[in-house]
Amino acid sequence: MSRSNFKRFSSRSKYPDKKSRFHRKSDSSNGRLRRSLPASGSKKRTALPQLRLLLVWGVLIGAMIGLGVKLYQLQIVQAPELQKKARSQQTVNLRPYIPRRSIIDSQGTVLATDRLAHILYVHPIQFKITKEEIAAKLSPILEDKTPQQLIERFKQRDTGIPIARGLTEGQAARIEKLRLDGVELNESYIRFYPQEKMVSEVIGYVDSDRNGQAGIERSQEKLLERDLLSLYVRRTALGEIVPAFLPQDLLKSNDLRVQLTLDMRIQRAARVALQQQLNKFNAKRGAVIIMDSTDGSLISLVCEPTFDPNKYYKSRIELFKNWTVTDLYEPGSTFKPINVALALTAGVIQPNTIIYDSGAVQVDGWNIYNATRTGHGAINIAQILQTSSNVAMVHMMRRLSRKDYYQGLQQLQVNKKTGIDLPGEVSGYLKSEEIFTKRGIEVATASFGQGLSLTPIKLVQLHGALANGGKLVTPHIVRGLVDVDGHLHWKPKHKVTQIMSPHVSRQVAEMMETVVTDGSGKASQILGYRIGGKTGTAQKAGPGGGYLPSAKITSFVAILPVDNPRYVVMTVVDEPQGANTYGSTVAAPIAKKVIEALIFLKGIPPSQHN
Template sequence: MSRSNFKRSVSRAKRPQPTTKNKLFAEKSVASTRVSRRSAPPGKLKPSPLPKWRLILVWAVMVVGMIGLGWKLYQLQIVQGKELQEKARSQQAVNLRPYIPRRSIIDGEGHVLATDRLEHILYVHPVQFKQPPEAIAAALSPILDNQTPQDLMERFKQRKTGIPIARNLTEGQADRIKQLRLDGVELNETYARFYPQKEIASEIIGYVDSDRRGQAGVELSQEKLLERDLLSLYVRRTALGEIIPAFLPEDVLKSNDLQIQLTLDLRLQRAARLALQQQLKKFNAKRGAVIVMDATDGSLLSLVCEPTFDPNEYYKSRVELFKNWTVSDLYEPGSTFKPINIALALEAGVIQPNTVVFDSGAVTVDGWNIFNATKTGNGAINIAEVLQTSSNVAMVHIMRRLSRKDYYQRLQKLELNQRTEIDLPGEVAGHLKSEEIFTERGIELATTSFGQGFSLTPVKLVQLHGALANGGKLVTPHLVRGLVDVKGTLHWQPKHKVKQIIDPQVSKQVVEMMETVVTDGSGKSSIIPQYRIGGKTGTAQKAGPRGGYLPNAKITSFVAILPIESPRYVVLAVVDEPQGGNTFGSTVAAPIAKQVIEALISLKGIPPSKTQ
């Protein structure tokens, strides 16, 4: 046995073991003590006093803790307050960009021209096909419009993934495709711009791209107006990413229902396009345009360009079709500018309505020989007959009665070198040569007298004839009437400038002379029984890109004002490069204007003239 084990055994032997009697005595003592403590009356027992140093320690800990807490709060709120606020804002704030549709665009009668709608787009990913491509093409073809299995197979070969197959699918088509459960076939839902009238007003409306940004027409020029008020929304969120209701504005899901209303009359637009298409086809012309303006305020009731495009499928069209050439392209107006020049001469007092001018058929200016289109003279004719015969020679004689400087200043008053400020993108200003060049050479005055040697846009010509119709005021051609609600109530309207450029009495005299062009002159093809209409034909040489004129290329046009007894509407028809032997303003453009005027009379309820 080791020494340590021996010591433990000895100590156990020496320790007294309790007997049964001792155990009972101890238990009774403990019990009696518990009973005596329970039975002792209150107040008899005195708790042992807490040492003073313990109280001091507790209070010291509490004071130090309060000081530390206060210091920490000072650090967090005062010293680091701004920094922590920024951190909290970045962690809690979230920028929501809820889908807010662009405003709809409607015509003057409330017909929808552009709106947002839910669109189903079909994509295929050949790399994910689990069936033969032939089987997938055969399954999709009956559902899709005008796409054979062979067409689809060719599309499948374009690339391995992300091939767009069809857009604008109906709900029924989308449901049928979903039921096929084909791997590698994907249907996407998105809101897209929709143009229910297709190409009828595309040159006016324009289109939006895949990012829903306007790229042409009103969609571009009125981009800010088309966007609704709520562009983005900042809200607070919890640590779990849930939006805190208290920080969500009450009207977050509301947006005003205002629409952009145009001055356009869709019915007249359709009639004008049909009339223009017929003549373009008949004369195999390059392009054409029709403009109808209410001269009282500049409202455009119709603006047609051909050829055009379908804004729903703009990507299938040539880029050059996206511009509206009535505001972006310059041309020499030719004889349609002669009524404007007559007004300038009348206002200058160098002629009167009964003034007689001798037309010999030719005149030489600065060594240049100028002829009438007919190559013949008209003899002694008054001012109305000058317009009826569209005499170039007589116009040169009339405008030479003004000094070159005076004539130039009067042309500047017409704002030929300025834009009309129409609410369409891409407008260019007209081109009038500098005063130095114009006054230095007599040929400049001569060619300008019959509408050549300078250029303007078709819209500018309509604006100038509007001044003849409305008593001499230059109004702003425009398409946007304003913002209206679903009830048609106008909530906002753009303001346009008005400028007096021609004496009211002079403008009236010129309009009455233009009536004789229709009744007795080159505009007879636009006669409408019981209605008094003024007009002027134009057949101008087409300027080349490097100066001079293009051989066998011309622009034919006809401008009309009606009704003569109370002039209000201006109609312009322009056809560029008609083909054939009998291509003049009277034969190509005037019939278009006549059809448009007939539609205008019917749609606007213009009563027959009292006298004719």
């Protein structure tokens, strides 16, 4: 075989079969792939997009639910809080200084008001000269502070030391002229009392923190504070300030003032009369109270000694209380007309009833005497009051059963507060019914005003019932809120209780008139006027029980005019010194001067029957 043929044979036989097999295999494989792949790929293409679609929809729905929940939280649940935060960020709340209401008397005289004053601060850390030099320059201007006192104040701390408050314009101008480093003047409003001491026991004072601390300033704090006004302004994006949330009554000013029932003219006359008598008898303290019994309004209330509310920090703290409403005392004989009214109401006596006064009586082993240590024989009820007989009062009140007497005292509300609009009032003291009804001595001492305690204002309230027809009115000082023209816009309501008949109260008032015309109250007589009265001289109870041997309290209570009773005047002098110190000699003369001023200033006409 030739080589060429061999090559051709080789080329045909070696590769064609293999190639053909390869091509066939490949073709068959491709064919099988082409036949099998379209079926499986179709299933995957349909399942996978559906799964993806479900996942996308799930995510979208979840996101929508989440957004809905968040919107609900923001728009509904957290909306008020977010609005508040937004408003606080966008607005500024301006609360300007609102002065307290002024206080005036019944005639319009200003008793308390707010005024601009200067406060002096020092900052020793900023001093450019020595403390001694600073003190030497300030002391002559401050007047009441020595250089050494100022130096001690400078040592307290390095900055912000208050030195003086309420400086006048003149003082402030002099300090500014010094141009001292570390010395600062600030303007501030302070409470100012033009009448100074004249009415301080009623008005009280306001401290440096603007809180009422005594008198009307304390008890009527809410009435004296004006409505706080808040002004809201909003910041724009450029930082400009524009109004926002302005109240409708922004331009309306609240100029109402607190008006009292006091008359400063009578207050001044009462204080002068009281001071003169206190000085004469070197007494511990005293008081004058004048009440209109028709409604309980107080025309005057004076206590001595007193304080200057403009300089309250210089006064003794015990002077800040009004002792006519905070201190109890045994009223003594000034309580006898009240007991007479109880006996008349019970029907155990009549005005013409005769009782024998032997000058002494023994009760439960105790001997009781008249103040004069003498008897007055057979006397009627008016004469019992005229002579202020203790013995006859014991016999008279014995006619009541102990239980009826005790219940009568309770009906008079002896042991209850009057409800006066001053702070610190205390209730009267009356022993328990068990003790009172068990021991005869309790009835005996109560018959002439001892063994029980009450406040001076309570005694005035009880005598007011004798003057107004038997009504227990509420003593008060606040008349109401008035405008600048004096028109009344608001007034308080007060309780009135009928505690005795008008007939009984009239009978007792007429008996009290005989005390002034024929008895111990002659020092209060005024020509042409019918005045009823009763003197009292009571021992003072000691702290450990019993009575103080050399301490007594003298008093006098008057009703006028008897033909048409309206006013009750009470004067009290505590611990007068000397031998001739009784209600008739110490307290009654004060009442006469006060009644004369009352008659003149109130225009009370003379009585028709003398």
